[in-house]
Amino acid sequence: MRKKISVPTLRRLPRYYRIVCEHLERGGEYIRSSEIAFKLDVDETQVRKDISAINYSGKPKIGFNAREFKAHLEKFLNLTKAKKALLIGVGNLGLALAKYNGFKKYGLDIVALFDIDPQKIGLKVGDKEVYHVSRLREKASEMGIKVAILAIPEEQAQKMADMAVAGGVKAIWNFAPTFIEVPDGIIVSNQDLAADFVVLSMKLNGQQV
Amino acid sequence: MRKKISVPTLRRLPRYYRIVCEHLERGGEYIRSSEIAFKLDVDETQVRKDISAINYSGKPKIGFNAREFKAHLEKFLNLTKAKKALLIGVGNLGLALAKYNGFKKYGLDIVALFDIDPQKIGLKVGDKEVYHVSRLREKASEMGIKVAILAIPEEQAQKMADMAVAGGVKAIWNFAPTFIEVPDGIIVSNQDLAADFVVLSMKLNGQQV
Numbered sequence: 001m002r003k004k005i006s007v008p009t010l011r012r013l014p015r016y017y018r019i020v021c022e023h024l025e026r027g028g029e030y031i032r033s034s035e036i037a038f039k040l041d042v043d044e045t046q047v048r049k050d051i052s053a054i055n056y057s058g059k060p061k062i063g064f065n066a067r068e069f070k071a072h073l074e075k076f077l078n079l080t081k082a083k084k085a086l087l088i089g090v091g092n093l094g095l096a097l098a099k100y101n102g103f104k105k106y107g108l109d110i111v112a113l114f115d116i117d118p119q120k121i122g123l124k125v126g127d128k129e130v131y132h133v134s135r136l137r138e139k140a141s142e143m144g145i146k147v148a149i150l151a152i153p154e155e156q157a158q159k160m161a162d163m164a165v166a167g168g169v170k171a172i173w174n175f176a177p178t179f180i181e182v183p184d185g186i187i188v189s190n191q192d193l194a195a196d197f198v199v200l201s202m203k204l205n206g207q208q209v
Numbered sequence: 210m211r212k213k214i215s216v217p218t219l220r221r222l223p224r225y226y227r228i229v230c231e232h233l234e235r236g237g238e239y240i241r242s243s244e245i246a247f248k249l250d251v252d253e254t255q256v257r258k259d260i261s262a263i264n265y266s267g268k269p270k271i272g273f274n275a276r277e278f279k280a281h282l283e284k285f286l287n288l289t290k291a292k293k294a295l296l297i298g299v300g301n302l303g304l305a306l307a308k309y310n311g312f313k314k315y316g317l318d319i320v321a322l323f324d325i326d327p328q329k330i331g332l333k334v335g336d337k338e339v340y341h342v343s344r345l346r347e348k349a350s351e352m353g354i355k356v357a358i359l360a361i362p363e364e365q366a367q368k369m370a371d372m373a374v375a376g377g378v379k380a381i382w383n384f385a386p387t388f389i390e391v392p393d394g395i396i397v398s399n400q401d402l403a404a405d406f407v408v409l410s411m412k413l414n415g416q417q418v
Contacts, residue, residue: 008217010411014404019388039388041397077407078414096302097402102386106403107410146413171413173406177311179228179248188250189409191402193306194315195223197382198286200398201316202219204355204380205287 009050014106015040016051017073021105023066032063082109084145086169088160089152090115090123090130093175097151098125110149112139116156133163140167147171154178161188218259223315224249225260226282230314232275241272291318293354295378297369298361299324299332299339302384306360307334319358321348325365342372349376356380363387370397 019039023031033051037044051057051064056072058064074080087094087110097103098110113130115121123130131139139145148164150157150172157176164172171187174180182188228248232240242260246253260266260273265281267273283289296303296319306312307319322339324330332339340348348354357373359366359381366385373381380396383389391397 007408010408011404014407015399015401018386018401018404022388078410079407083410083413091305092301092308093305096300096305099301100402102403103406106407108403108406147409171409173409177227179231187409187412189405189412190224191405192224192227193309193400194311194317195220195227196398196400197312197317198223198288198315199216199219200356200380200382200396201287201292203396203398204292 005053009053012040012042012046012050013054013073013077016047017070017077017079020064020066020070020073024070028066030059030063031066031069033058035063077107079105079107082107083147084109084111084143085147085149085173086110086112086114086136086140086143086145086164087149087151088114088133088136088164089150089156090117090120090125091151094149094151095125097149097175098128108147111143111145114139133160136160136163137167140164140169145169147173149173149175150180151175214262218262221249221251221255221259222263222282222286225256226279226286226288229273229275229279229282233279237275239268239272240275240278242267244272286316288314288316291316292356293318293320293352294356294358294382295319295321295323295345295349295352295354295373296358296360297323297342297345297373298359298365299326299329299334300360303358303360304334306358306384307337317356320352320354323348342369345369345372346376349373349378354378356382358382358384359389360384 016036019036033047034044037047054076085108087098090113098113113128114133114136115130116133120130121132148169150160152160154176157178158180161172161180165186173189175191225245228245242256243253246256263285291313294317296307299322307322322334322337323342323345324339325342329339330341357378359369361369363385366387367389370381370389374391374395382398384400
């Protein structure tokens with residue numbers, strides 16, 4: 001187990017990764033922390049601290065070798081080994097997540113979809129089939145899936161989380177606007193979009209954050 | 210302008226608000242920081258620090274009066290005065306955001322939708338009409354909208370951001386997986402879902418965060 005890294009730092013690292021990838025795509029070779037800081041609107045000192053926290057360093061006055069830095073981030077963030085995930089809820093949000101092409105690059109591979117609506121069962125979204133939630137446990141264990149994404153209304157969230165856990169899922173990415181209870185050892189990440197908006201709203205009000 | 214508050218604290222406050230609301234809905238009167246900490250899986254010390262940072266305090270051994278605490282959070286986070294927003298991109302993600310009922314409680318009121326697809330123009334999503342993006346500037350200024358939500362592919366993000374800014378928008382909530390450049394004084398919040406996933410993924414790998 002590696003040394004503790006703060007959540008804010010961890011949240012910024014994939015953003016550095018995106019900037020470095022875009023830099024390489026444009027034919028860039030070296031990238032400076034000042035450029036990363038400018039694009040993300042964070043302090044340059046913070047960028048340097050974050051990068052040093054993952055034991056990487058650039059060359060004085062030249063910056064980071066983008067190709068090497070990209071490889072370092074991929075290794076640190078485990079981006080190359082995709083995690084298979086199942087997605088519960090094929091509504092608008094579920095469809096948006098299932099169709100989004102950018103997740104694979106960040107180590108997320110949605111391999112199976114689930115819904116309770118009989119009209120959706122058997123449909124295909126890209127190459128992914130929609131199964132009835134009653135098959136969740138069977139499919140999760142058959143496919144060795146450890147991550148579940150909940151894109152369902154809050155009333156169903158706890159029940160679906162329970163079914164996912166029964167199927168062997170170890171981590172839940174919860175988009176339902178409610179808290180779910182899980183056994184010890186199961187990881188839950190609540191994607192509370194309304195809460196994310198509040199940060200923007202406070203900045204707009206002139207609050208220094 | 211109030212004193213600086215850290216982004217991690219600010220991100221937690223709306224979650225405290227949700228817990229306090231749920232507590233009141235269940236008929237609860239006082240709520241302890243330990244209960245909040247348990248539900249959010251954060252340190253109790255952190256919860257106390259955050260709440261003290263917004264100049265609120267509970268009663269020793271009893272906890273926080275939930276009704277008062279809720280009112281304090283509403284005032285601090287400006288939740289009662291909804292901000293009007295326009296949403297650009299009526300795809301799956303855009304529809305999910307437009308239909309989501311929970312935003313108003315957090316001070317976000319999506320009042321107009323925009324798309325480039327002629328087949329979508331004039332449609333209604335709930336009580337919101339879909340306009341062509343060419344009317345963005347006119348509508349934003351007519352309705353006095355200061356917030357734009359971008360739910361579009363990355364190729365269109367910069368162009369749509371420019372149009373929103375031209376229409377008088379001061380803050381952009383960007384769901385497109387790319388960085389956009391805006392004039393000084395315009396606030397951008399990048400909702401990078403793939404990056405959010407990485408935090409969960411690292412925890413699943415046993416990384417202490």
